[in-house]
Amino acid sequence: MKKIVLIEDDADLFALLKYNLEKEGFVIAGSQTGRGAIDLCRRERPDLIILDIMLPDSDGLDICKGVRNHSDLAHVPIIFLTARVSETDRILGLELGANDYIVKPFFVRELVARIKNQFRTQTVPARTIRSGALELDRASCRVLLGGQEVSLTATEFRLLEFLMSRPGVVYSREQLLDAVWGHDRAVTDRTVDVY
Amino acid sequence: MKKIVLIEDDADLFALLKYNLEKEGFVIAGSQTGRGAIDLCRRERPDLIILDIMLPDSDGLDICKGVRNHSDLAHVPIIFLTARVSETDRILGLELGANDYIVKPFFVRELVARIKNQFRTQTVPARTIRSGALELDRASCRVLLGGQEVSLTATEFRLLEFLMSRPGVVYSREQLLDAVWGHDRAVTDRTVDVY
């Protein structure tokens, strides 16, 4: 199930979108203010973000930048809602990293089509990751060391997958807990040491 | 070996794609102009066509139409390259017959994945799948174990078919429910365990 964070200050539009997107089977977390939007995304780990550009308390583009600066969120597709065609140039400015936009007023059906399109166009992660004699197969959830299968538990596998997919990158215990154990964990950081 | 015709006017991108696709084992014939693209395809009889939408001398969509009007080429899958998300609507316009598209800039890996996906979805699924002593016949919906027929219920068969057609791949209960039971299921995930 794909999770979407929706940032839109207009209460009516917010409700309309939430209702329709949930009917489509998406899980919606949302906020009607820009303040705290990034924290919301960090907590919710959405698969996609829908962002109104004009917010009373902040600029959607700033939120976009903030999201992109977060290593965990940098890859999450963002679709902008904008009231003016004239803004679209700003939106698609390369380094901002918007993936798509839609101009108000729009048909919900079209937004849904664009959302699905984002999910479809996302890059497929490689099936196997290699590092020296170590080989990890995402599809079969198996790990080979020098051709020999290594038996791992689910958590061990997830941790190894996370690390191997970001070779050479150093993470704190906190970050590893967030990434592998999830945000709603109730786990000491010493657990990471053990694993 | 699959042959691909590549129509892309940007010389750098053309060379990059040609290099990478050949490394993937595809045979590449190509042109950096739209003029004569259809004749090229008629000569080369490719298994797939990659087509830039914006060409200096012609519109990729016209080439697409031309290809589709040729009985020999009508069935060849076409993947579009486009610079703008906003063009995707035009591309997917039904009667044009594009099979897929990818928005620039893209990862070569993703294009390769889409190409393979085209080839994969084209192939007719085998009538029987085998795994060790187990043999599943899609047409007759029968399963043999060591030549001996095994009596399965419909749901059991669908589940086994799903798993056997993707040997070695691990799925969560959630995924299996989606695949075998359908999205509008009203079923506990423990049901998967039982099956």
Added chain:
DNA sequence: CGTTGTTGTAATGTATCTGTAACCGAAATC
């Protein structure tokens, strides 16, 4: 050189997960 804080590892208790049998309702079949 002693103290303090940090990290690796094995042991441990527990909570969760998983396999299986029994059960139940609905639909199909006789």
Added chain:
DNA sequence: GATTTCGGTTACAGATACATTACAACAACG
């Protein structure tokens, strides 16, 4: 209308994965 079959749920027991803790080794610091 009775019976069978199928699909789904539930209960229970056994397995094991998980988080924690304790302890030892080590590093850091004064």
